[in-house]
Amino acid sequence: MRDLRLTAGRARLPALLLCAGLVLAGPVAGQDEARLVVSNETGEPLVTLPMAEGEGWCLEWNHSVEGFAVLDCYRHSDGRMVLERSHLPDFAAGLDHVPGRGRQVSDGEGGYWIEDLDEPVPGNAYRLRVGGPAVDHRLVVDDERISLSRLAADQPVTVRLVSPE
Template identity: 65%
Template sequence: MPSPIHDLCRRAPGPAALALCLLLPLPLSAGDAGRLEVVADSGRRIASLPMPEGEAWCLEWNHSVAGFPVLDCYRHREGLMVLERSHLPDFAAGLDHIPGRGRQVSDGEGGYWIEGLDESVPGNRYHLRVGSPEVNHRLLHEGRRLSLSDRAAGERVTIHLRTSAATP
């Protein structure tokens, strides 16, 4: 059964409460099916979001040359962090579809989605060097955007889906 604080954080009534909840080190319990955590190499917690089975989120950033937003979208699937799809608004430097890796689908606005990637992330975690405010790495979840760059620009962080099925 989730704690009252955990329950409040799931409902996050406003920006101040959301900011506080993102920093709380809420441990996994028997009733907690998953948590997405962003932790700096120093051990400082950047974010901690409830991420139950089936829930999805995206990492969004501004392309360093063209400046438009790029998305990598994940889902908590059966205890695993799975990259499902990516959005690329242009064929700018370094952004292209690799044949045999998902399928390219028009977004109707000049860009495209790479759908059907369905790639499990090894160890349910990966490292990221958080970009400057211009790059603005941000997490998108349940209609909210959380800027990692505002909290950790230039730092190396680990983005980790913690589940009862995954290693600590």
């Protein structure tokens, strides 16, 4: 009777060599492109998303008094994190347009967008104290929503655009 463990081990050897060759041949996937990284206070990544030049994302949260969703939308532009626009569904506490900072445009539903902000974020990063479940801070990329509140409620995080080296 043949030793099946030895046969199985020999069958895996080419696959292992192929994997080792791929690792040695080039960079790990994703290291040659920019990434959006949300990390906790100790620097541990909680979320890492590829973010190619020209792509964008939003930070969405529920207003602490009114409960409706507010959006700040960013774009990867020439290696920089740039605040592009914000959506405010109401003129609730703390939500008003500052003249000279972008332009206010109706959203057609009683709220408004502040367009053309085009403000580079210093150091391509900002700190955020993530709200609890009622606030539910979340990243929005295309149609995907990632709840930061599920990952780090009531904790500080850093949202950073990391460019390839």
